Amino acid sequence: MSLINFFSKNTETIIEYSGNHFTLVLWAVGISLLIWVPTGLLLTKSDKWAARVLALANTIFCIPSLSMFAILVTIPTFGLGRKSALFALVLYAMMPLIRSVYDGVKNVDRNVIEAAKGMGMSTGRILREILVPLGIPIIFAGFRITVVMTTGIAAIATYIGERNLGRFISEGLVRSNTPMMVTGALIISVIAIGLDTLLGLIEKRIVPKGLRVTR
Amino acid sequence: MIELEKITKKYPGQAVPAVDQLTLSMPEGEICVLVGPSGCGKSTILRMINRMIEPTTGVVKINGHDVTNTDSDQLRMGIGYVIQQIGLLPHRTIAENIAIVPRLYKWPKEKIKKRVEELIVMMGLDLEKTWGKYPSQLSGGQMQRVGVARAMAVDPPIMLMDEPFGAVDPIARTHLQDELLRLQKEIKKTIVFVTHDINEAIKMGDRIAIFDAGKLVQFGTPEEILTHPVNEFVENFIGHDRVVKKLNLYQVEDAMHPVQCVVRENEWQNVAQTLKDAGTEVAFVSDQAGKVLGHITLSDALELGGDVEGFKKRVLETKKAFVQSTTPLPDALSLLLEYNSDFLGILRGEKLCGMLSFKDIRNHVYKKEGE
Numbered sequence: 001m002s003l004i005n006f007f008s009k010n011t012e013t014i015i016e017y018s019g020n021h022f023t024l025v026l027w028a029v030g031i032s033l034l035i036w037v038p039t040g041l042l043l044t045k046s047d048k049w050a051a052r053v054l055a056l057a058n059t060i061f062c063i064p065s066l067s068m069f070a071i072l073v074t075i076p077t078f079g080l081g082r083k084s085a086l087f088a089l090v091l092y093a094m095m096p097l098i099r100s101v102y103d104g105v106k107n108v109d110r111n112v113i114e115a116a117k118g119m120g121m122s123t124g125r126i127l128r129e130i131l132v133p134l135g136i137p138i139i140f141a142g143f144r145i146t147v148v149m150t151t152g153i154a155a156i157a158t159y160i161g162e163r164n165l166g167r168f169i170s171e172g173l174v175r176s177n178t179p180m181m182v183t184g185a186l187i188i189s190v191i192a193i194g195l196d197t198l199l200g201l202i203e204k205r206i207v208p209k210g211l212r213v214t215r
Numbered sequence: 216m217i218e219l220e221k222i223t224k225k226y227p228g229q230a231v232p233a234v235d236q237l238t239l240s241m242p243e244g245e246i247c248v249l250v251g252p253s254g255c256g257k258s259t260i261l262r263m264i265n266r267m268i269e270p271t272t273g274v275v276k277i278n279g280h281d282v283t284n285t286d287s288d289q290l291r292m293g294i295g296y297v298i299q300q301i302g303l304l305p306h307r308t309i310a311e312n313i314a315i316v317p318r319l320y321k322w323p324k325e326k327i328k329k330r331v332e333e334l335i336v337m338m339g340l341d342l343e344k345t346w347g348k349y350p351s352q353l354s355g356g357q358m359q360r361v362g363v364a365r366a367m368a369v370d371p372p373i374m375l376m377d378e379p380f381g382a383v384d385p386i387a388r389t390h391l392q393d394e395l396l397r398l399q400k401e402i403k404k405t406i407v408f409v410t411h412d413i414n415e416a417i418k419m420g421d422r423i424a425i426f427d428a429g430k431l432v433q434f435g436t437p438e439e440i441l442t443h444p445v446n447e448f449v450e451n452f453i454g455h456d457r458v459v460k461k462l463n464l465y466q467v468e469d470a471m472h473p474v475q476c477v478v479r480e481n482e483w484q485n486v487a488q489t490l491k492d493a494g495t496e497v498a499f500v501s502d503q504a505g506k507v508l509g510h511i512t513l514s515d516a517l518e519l520g521g522d523v524e525g526f527k528k529r530v531l532e533t534k535k536a537f538v539q540s541t542t543p544l545p546d547a548l549s550l551l552l553e554y555n556s557d558f559l560g561i562l563r564g565e566k567l568c569g570m571l572s573f574k575d576i577r578n579h580v581y582k583k584e585g586e
Contacts, residue, residue: 115302118267118375119316119365120292133306208306210349 006179018187021164024082024154025191028089029147036094037139040101041127050102054095061095065153068092069160085157092153093146100142104135133208140203144196151192155184165191217241217264217373217405222273224259224429232271233259235429241422243372244403248420250410252452255426257409261375264407265294277373292319295366295374295404299381301358303350309335309361310346316368334364339394356387363395367402376408380415392418413453417441417463425449438464458580459545467547468540470579471561471569474499480508483526487516497558499567500530507567509533510558537562540569544579547571 007014043050063071065088072084108131116126132139155166168184171177218240225232234256241247249257262268263275266287275282282290303312310331317327335342338360350358359379366374380388392415399406410416416423417437424434425448433445441461444450453460476498478486483500490498490513499510509530519525537560538547547559551573561569 109300109302109305111298111300111302112304113302114267114300115296115298115362116304116315118265118291118296118298120288120290120319121315122288130304134304210304210306210308210351 002179003182006183010183014183014187017163017165017167017184018191020162021151021154021166021188022191024085024089024157024162024164025147025150025195028086028093028150028154031086032090032093032097032146032150033143035090036097037101040098041105041131043098043102044105044131054099054102057095057098060091065092065156066159069157073160080161082162084160085154085162088157089150089153093150096142096146096149100139100145101135104138104142105131107138108134134211137203137207137211140199140206144199144203147195147199148192151188151195155188216243216278217247217407218276218279219260219263220274220276222260222263222270222275224256224263224268225271231429233429234263234270237273237429237431239424239431239434241405241407243405245421246399246406246408246419248408248410248416248423249426250413250416250420250423250452251426251432253411254428256429257411257426258377260426261377261407261409264373264375265291265296267291292316292369293371293373295371297359297362297366297374297376297379299378301350301362301382303358303361303365305350308347308349309340309353312350312361313365313368315365320369322369330368334368337398338364340364354387355383356391359383359387359391363391367404370402372405374404374406376406378409378411381410381412388415395419414460414463417460425452427452461580462544462548462576465544465579466540467538467542467544467559467561467571468569470544470575471540471571472575474560474567474570477501477507477567479503483523484521486511486526487513490516497570499560499570501567506565507537507560507562509536510560510570512557533558536560538571539563544576548573548576 039053043053068088068091069084072078072088073080075084078084078087112130112134113126116130121129154162154164155169158164158166158170165184165188168180168187172179172181172184219237222234222237223232224234237260249260251257259268263270264277264282266275266282269283303309304315307315310328313331313334314327317330322330332342332346335345340357340360345353345357345361350361353361359382363379366376380391383391396419408416408419410419417440420437422435423437423440425432425440427448433440433449438461440449441453441457441464444453444457450457475495476490476493478489478498478500480500480502482489486498490496496513497510498513498516499507501507510533511526511530515529516526519529533554533556536550536554536556536558538550540561540563551557551559551571557572559571560567561571
């Protein structure tokens with residue numbers, strides 16, 4: 001009952017926080033895709049650099065999110081707020097995105113590439129028509145993980161001034177306000193599960209049919 | 216015509232070049248087989264023709280033009296390429312796979328569709344059933360047919376085939392080989408064919424180049440190579456059944472000799488005398504309509520004397536001992552052994568046109584060896 005009460009009394013705040021949360025995730029995922037997908041593709045050209053960059057991404061991924069936010073806040077250009085939050089989320093997305101793009105492309109049957117090259121397909125065409133479509137199942141799996149993970153970590157950004165659903169949880173904890181905590185937790189979970197389900201549906205549509213059929 | 220001029224390929228960190236100072240020219244319209252043990256450089260040579268690998272030194276020329284003058288993608292579009300692992304795009308249908316190179320050439324849709332249909336039929340695949348399928352839904356043999364069809368899509372004058380039938384089962388392989396040979400009679404492409412199987416080389420090649428450790432050991436027609444292997448390596452590579460293998464180059468009609476004596480069924484009493492008069496060892500027996508039933512030898516005829524039933528029985532025992540004139544010689548040899556017979560009747564259609572004995576085979580081989 002108190003939960004419904006909380007909802008009805010704070011509708012505006014809930015909408016504001018959800019909106020903030022959602023846009024932060026959207027921006028973070030958008031920027032991450034723009035940066036890390038091309039990086040992942042580029043790395044497939046050089047095993048040496050792939051090893052280095054993947055090691056770096058792994059290391060970044062190991063830093064606890066609270067520590068990461070704390071460190072970024074101390075850097076003058078970032079400070080409290082969205083810049084630091086975005087930057088941290090993009091850094092976290094580095095590992096799953098680069099890794100999945102790299103693995104996805106590297107997993108494509110070498111013979112298919114060899115045959116395509118032997119038929120005179122250009123490098124760009126091989127990338128567009130073969131590597132990406134065939135790598136899609138793995139790439140998309142990484143993308144889904146990134147989205148869900150970003151939604152979760154975004155909540156923690158509340159500690160550096162993001163006014164989002166994480167605030168309900170932190171404030172709720174401080175004030176021992178159970179409905180507040182539950183509201184935050186619930187909506188974050190719904191966003192995460194909702195996005196993942198949506199992406200699952202998209203994945204079904206874009207994985208090439210030939211990869212799903214069997215004899 | 217494909218000419219390799221002093222081609223050397225040395226990979227970094229390798230002491231011995233993979234291909235060493237190779238000069239070779241492959242005539243137009245012929246199947247040139249590159250054969251040798253694993254690691255002899257044969258695939259490397261093939262891949263240098265379409266610039267999948269660039270030679271360290273030396274020049275590859277196609278019809279007199281240095282291949283490095285053409286953009287590598289353009290060059291490859293104009294050369295059919297078939298590899299052992301086929302490499303069909305798993306996310307594209309069979310029709311789309313075959314259409315890859317025509318699409319690179321930006322053919323109009325209708326033209327592509329027509330050509331794809333033509334090729335599927337030409338490859339002996341069911342058009343309706345195969346068209347929209349994905350590669351994973353086909354058998355290995357069918358996939359390789361698609362691989363060959365794809366390479367022939369824009370009718371390139373040159374085809375490079377790297378162990379194309381190496382991964383399919385022996386029965387499918389024989390089929391594919393036979394069909395390629397049949398097709399080649401019509402299309403007359405310049406085909407460079409890599410294999411490690413000397414039998415396949417002898418069967419497929421108009422010319423065979425044998426390699427060992429990056430060096431060309433012998434280059435010649437299958438007959439030349441089987442008749443005069445240049446050294447022990449070639450001899451060993453061919454195997455100790457060299458002369459038997461050579462039989463593969465011939466058909467029954469190359470070795471047969473004319474029939475000297477044919478008798479009617481009802482003339483059985485005189486067979487022994489007829490044979491003696493004709494000075495020959497064997498008589499073929501036909502029915503009243505002239506259809507050949509079997510044969511009987513002089514010694515059998517003498518032994519049987521006047522036993523008419525025995526005579527008929529003996530003739531009927533040989534009723535299977537006939538082959539068509541185009542049968543490969545080894546098959547005929549095998550049949551001679553199988554039927555424990557000294558003679559085979561050779562037919563052209565239904566008509567008896569000659570006969571073959573062990574001696575004929577021996578004479579033929581001896582004649583060819585002595586050439």
